[in-house]
Amino acid sequence: MVFSTKSARRGPLSAELRDWCEGEETQEARTVVLTLSSHTDVDALNDRLVTLGGAVVSAGPGATVAILPRPALIAASTFPGVVRIEAPVRLAPKNGANIE
Amino acid sequence: MLTKRHSVLESSLLELARAEQPTDLLPGETLAHPPALAIPGLDATPRLKGLAAARPEAVMPSDKVTLKLIAATGATDAVVEGLGELGCEVLSKGPQVILANVPPARLIALSELPGLKRAEQARRMQLRLDEARGPVTGADTAHATHPTLRGQGVVVGVVDSGTDWRHDDFRNADGTTRLDMFLHAVNDPSTGSDTFSEFSASDLNAALSAGSSVPDGDPHGHGTHCASIAAGNGRAGGAQFHGLAPQATLMGVRSDTLHDTHIIEGIRRIFDRAGDRPAVVNLSLGGHIGPHDGTAAIENVIQQETGPGRIVVVAAGNEAEDRIHFDGQLIEGQNLDIEFTIRDSLQFLDIWIPRGDEVDISVIDADGVETIPDGSVQQTNAGAFRADLREDQLNRDINLSFAVAASRLGRRWRLRLHAHTVRVGTVHAWGQTDDFAFSRDIFMSQTSSRFSIGMPATEERAISVASFVSRAGILPGDAALPDLAVGQISPFSSHGPARHGAQRPDIAAPGQHIVAALAGGSHMATDARYAARRLPGGQYISIQGTSMATPFVTGVIALMLQQEPGLAPEDIQLRLRATAQRDADTGPVWNVGFGYGKIDVEALLNYPLGV
Numbered sequence: 001m002v003f004s005t006k007s008a009r010r011g012p013l014s015a016e017l018r019d020w021c022e023g024e025e026t027q028e029a030r031t032v033v034l035t036l037s038s039h040t041d042v043d044a045l046n047d048r049l050v051t052l053g054g055a056v057v058s059a060g061p062g063a064t065v066a067i068l069p070r071p072a073l074i075a076a077s078t079f080p081g082v083v084r085i086e087a088p089v090r091l092a093p094k095n096g097a098n099i100e
Numbered sequence: 101m102l103t104k105r106h107s108v109l110e111s112s113l114l115e116l117a118r119a120e121q122p123t124d125l126l127p128g129e130t131l132a133h134p135p136a137l138a139i140p141g142l143d144a145t146p147r148l149k150g151l152a153a154a155r156p157e158a159v160m161p162s163d164k165v166t167l168k169l170i171a172a173t174g175a176t177d178a179v180v181e182g183l184g185e186l187g188c189e190v191l192s193k194g195p196q197v198i199l200a201n202v203p204p205a206r207l208i209a210l211s212e213l214p215g216l217k218r219a220e221q222a223r224r225m226q227l228r229l230d231e232a233r234g235p236v237t238g239a240d241t242a243h244a245t246h247p248t249l250r251g252q253g254v255v256v257g258v259v260d261s262g263t264d265w266r267h268d269d270f271r272n273a274d275g276t277t278r279l280d281m282f283l284h285a286v287n288d289p290s291t292g293s294d295t296f297s298e299f300s301a302s303d304l305n306a307a308l309s310a311g312s313s314v315p316d317g318d319p320h321g322h323g324t325h326c327a328s329i330a331a332g333n334g335r336a337g338g339a340q341f342h343g344l345a346p347q348a349t350l351m352g353v354r355s356d357t358l359h360d361t362h363i364i365e366g367i368r369r370i371f372d373r374a375g376d377r378p379a380v381v382n383l384s385l386g387g388h389i390g391p392h393d394g395t396a397a398i399e400n401v402i403q404q405e406t407g408p409g410r411i412v413v414v415a416a417g418n419e420a421e422d423r424i425h426f427d428g429q430l431i432e433g434q435n436l437d438i439e440f441t442i443r444d445s446l447q448f449l450d451i452w453i454p455r456g457d458e459v460d461i462s463v464i465d466a467d468g469v470e471t472i473p474d475g476s477v478q479q480t481n482a483g484a485f486r487a488d489l490r491e492d493q494l495n496r497d498i499n500l501s502f503a504v505a506a507s508r509l510g511r512r513w514r515l516r517l518h519a520h521t522v523r524v525g526t527v528h529a530w531g532q533t534d535d536f537a538f539s540r541d542i543f544m545s546q547t548s549s550r551f552s553i554g555m556p557a558t559e560e561r562a563i564s565v566a567s568f569v570s571r572a573g574i575l576p577g578d579a580a581l582p583d584l585a586v587g588q589i590s591p592f593s594s595h596g597p598a599r600h601g602a603q604r605p606d607i608a609a610p611g612q613h614i615v616a617a618l619a620g621g622s623h624m625a626t627d628a629r630y631a632a633r634r635l636p637g638g639q640y641i642s643i644q645g646t647s648m649a650t651p652f653v654t655g656v657i658a659l660m661l662q663q664e665p666g667l668a669p670e671d672i673q674l675r676l677r678a679t680a681q682r683d684a685d686t687g688p689v690w691n692v693g694f695g696y697g698k699i700d701v702e703a704l705l706n707y708p709l710g711v
Contacts, residue, residue: 002460002472003460003461003473003474003475004458005457005459005461005498006458008489008490008491008498009488009489009491010490011490014490014501015475015488015490015501018488030291030293031294031361033360033361034397035400037494038404057293057294057296058364058368060368060401060405061401062400062401062405063364063397063401065294065364067293083492083494084397084492084493086397088287088292088359088360089359089360089387089389089390090360090387090536091358091359091360091363091385092358092386092536092539093260093322093385093645093647094386094418094554094645094650095418095645095647095648
């Protein structure tokens with residue numbers, strides 16, 4: 001058995017969300033960030049997400065933030081132009097060197 | 101015995117020490133004419149006044165004197181322990197600065213404390229122009245020669261820990277708010293979902309006058325400091341500590357958790373609420389899990405949402421010395437080991453392998469046990485880990501995502517990459533711990549300050565900002581910290597370039613040390629570790645970071661947008677490049693630390709309009 005770049009999986013889902021999608025509770029939802037390519041039809045994507053029971057938190061070019069139940073998240077991963085789907089990450093304030 | 105090596109004591113303390121031990125002099129030393137104690141800002145307590153006026157033998161010191169003690173890097177705990185053994189009372193401590201009450205009889209003994217670099221008396225602050233606006237940037241000169249440029253008509257947005265909307269520096273002369281909008285972003289940890297509560301200027305004015313409910317502006321204090329550098333009006337300090345664009349319209353976004361989702365919506369909300377007005381958004385924040393090539397989600401938003409009159413300014417980061425980046429070269433048929441140290445109970449590595457390179461990967465834990473990952477969570481005696489390989493759909497590189505929950509800290513693990521086919525070969529990895537405080541010294545080899553710039557500063561349409569030293573002492577009037585000189589790059593300031601080679605950062609600005617507004621009741625206002633950095637009166641504080649350099653540039657861009665509201669990011673970058681100060685510190689061309697050089701505010705505001 002090898003773990004090789006040749007067999008790297010494709011698709012936009014991060015490892016964390018891929019695992020989460022395998023859960024059984026279909027109504028359970030979580031906040032995700034969808035990175036969009038420049039040719040994505042943002043309005044059509046948002047409509048699709050809402051139709052699937054999701055809620056769009058922040059929409060615009062470049063990325064959409066949405067709260068999606070599992071089926072909606074799986075469907076979003078195949079929407080044209082959705083290139084990454086990731087859990088929110090925390091950023092760090094850039095002060096404090098040698099303070100804390 | 102007083103010897104010449106008692107150099108940790110400033111002169112006034114040396115006199116006090118001599119007063120305690122009048123017979124303990126070196127040949128040739130005398131107490132008859134002690135150095136004048138007209139040290140700027142010297143604390144004029146009655147005892148020290150007496151010391152200044154009286155002959156030394158007449159001095160009757162009190163039982164203790166409060167000192168600022170500056171320790172060498174990593175020596176704080178040893179100094180604190182030594183102080184205890186000397187019978188000193190430690191009032192507060194941070195990694196570099198300790199406040200302590202020291203019996204005068206023990207002053208000489210301070211010189212023997214290993215790791216203690218300097219001892220200074222408490223000083224009364226002289227409010228004066230912060231050095232950042234002085235000759236190092238030409239900002240004061242530019243203000244004087246462009247008296248109508250104060251940011252009028254321009255929106256300055258700060259997406260951060262918040263903005264203390266009660267602080268006088270963010271209020272008009274009549275006491276009303278200068279904030280046009282205050283957005284409170286909250287992440288519910290139980291559901292992971294975000295909520296955004298928006299408050300208008302009317303809401304804030306009602307809260308200021310009648311105490312109606314608007315959330316506190318900034319429980320941490322970081323965002324308030326940034327907003328003040330960019331656009332504070334200095335009302336709380338007699339205008340001495342005003343920002344670069346003191347008449348700009350402010351918008352503040354408070355996020356206690358700094359989730360990227362909050363930042364994304366914050367940027368959009370500010371640009372939307374700005375309407376027809378030009379707007380510049382300050383992001384003094386960043387992270388290291390992601391591609392470092394301008395394609396992270398937040399970077400994609402910056403790339404798409406910026407344009408004429410819509411600018412985002414981003415901190416390069418403070419990780420130049422932190423060993424959070426690894427790079428190595430794949431060679432066909434050979435192994436490339438990425439060795440790293442466990443610094444937190446949960447730790448992440450984000451590795452990027454160029455498209456077309458074929459590599460097999462294994463994990464070697466701290467016990468030397470080699471495991472072939474399978475994409476799931478796997479367990480060894482040394483801990484649990486998960487490795488995931490994904491071909492990125494945006495940049496087509498291979499992303500190896502690795503998370504580890506090790507059983508013991510401080511041990512070394514390795515990721516082994518065995519190369520079969522190499523077309524490009526350069527592998528980059530960034531490490532980050534679950535608790536940001538432990539994100540340092542992760543990689544043991546093949547690490548340097550290069551590529552330590554964070555995201556979203558790697559986005560080419562963001563104006564990315566490094567930090568240089570504008571005052572080598574922490575507070576106005578302080579002596580320089582050891583090994584720190586005005587004009588040099590701040591040792592912590594993250595270096596470029598971006599992973600794809602883009603020249604980041606753009607420019608360097610003053611970020612060490614900067615006095616600006618202190619949020620009332622905030623962490624910075626109450627935590628003892630900041631005590632030595634707060635100015636009397638509780639309205640201002642001196643801190644450092646590319647976080648502080650960034651709003652300096654944000655404020656300057658607000659002035660540029662007042663001159664030319666339609667400037668796009670590329671226009672501003674061109675002007676920064678054309679006008680940057682280049683000297684012995686920066687060298688003649690772009691470099692990974694300074695970018696194109698040090699910001700020159702006067703040259704920027706004198707740049708021919710419309711060019």
